[in-house]
Amino acid sequence: MRYSKALALGSAAAIAMGVAACGSSSDDNSSTGGSSASSAALSGAGSTFQAPLVSEWASRFKDSSGTTVNYQPVGSGAGIAQLTAGTVDFAGSDAVMKPEEAAAGRDKGTPVHLPIALGAVTVSYNLDGVRAGLRLDGPTIADIFLGRVTKWNDDAIASLNSGVDLPDTDITVCHRSDESGTTANFTQFLADYSRAWANGPGVDKSVQWPVGTGARGNDGVAGCVKQTPGAVGYVEQAYALQNDFTTAAVKNRDGQWVEPTLDATSAAGEGANPPASLEFSTINAAGARSYPITAVTFQIVWQDACRAGISEDTATSLKAWLTYILGDGQSVAPDLEYAPLPASIQTRAQARVDALTCNGSPIA
Secondary structure, X not given: OOOOHHHHHHHHHHHHHHHHHHXXXXXXXOOOOOOOHHHOEEEEEEOOOOHXXXXXXXXXXXXXXXXXXXXXXXXXXXXXXXXXXXXXXXXXXXXXXXXXXXXXXXXXXOEEEEEEEEEEEEEEEOOOOOOOOOEEOHHHHHHHHHOOOOEOOOHHHHOOOOOOOOOOOEOEEEEEOOOOHHHHHHHHHHHHHXXXXXXXXXXXXXXXXXXXXXXXXXXXXHHHHHHOOOEEEEEEHHHHHXXXXXXXXXXXXXXXXXOOOHHXXXXXXXXXXXXXXXXXXXXXXXXXXXXXXXXXXXXXXXXXXXXXXXXXXXXXXXXXXXXXXXXXXXXXXXXXXXXXXXXXXXXXXXXXXXXXXXXXXXXX
């Protein structure tokens, strides 16, 4: 694998530093959408799913441009709320804004969704004696998270795993407690295979979980899985690899068992044909090689940054940041097990960046 644990751990430390920096500069940034043009700084908040990648990008972007990017990994819902409140320059989200979220920021104009990468949502588990080879399909995963399958040696799991010695261990479900785009993608996967899930908890960034233990962020769910024998949770691939988790192969819509590898994540994006808004999903993407719980992660900005309260200098820095992550930054994504955007989508996203404005004029 191309993944580097040292790089991931360094990224995690940088995220923590970014949170501290963002908090310490709030007084200076209050009048410029959360950033200070004089100190060449940008601020963002949201998705924990994309946080390891954003952290690595921010480090490299500062080296090349001198601009600091402070990112708060507080969850997609909280990031969108901060964007609409005008306290950050961009939001990270793994789900598109709902109509009511866009309406909350109507005074700031039109939100622009920019896909930046794809990542696998793993089904990670902590089961003594079962380190590899576990298979789980959509209906069974849904029944686990509904609380219908409560033992690891339940017939529903055993029937998918002939020859695997499954222990009579209680299953503990670990899930997000905050508003999360990862949750929106995972619950969409569950709803696609389970009418009970679709008609019950449903699909959203936050749902009423029938069972389990809640934790904040991908790192929080990872901690829950790591510390709890018999646990299972949905965790972005970078966090699963950081924690040396065992992850299940999941049956895709073509009937193939697929591990959450980089190649399988990339395959899920190959056939994507987003609308003009670039608001799209790769959950349950077609293709024999596609990992079925592959999520698109976005950065969301205002079409006219300056009318939304950002200074002209900050708008220029924001455009440069977005251009970097859609250009040279894409080559960094595989190092952290995120799939770069397909070339056609990358080109379309850059066109949206080039069309961003400041008080009606193109950003320099």
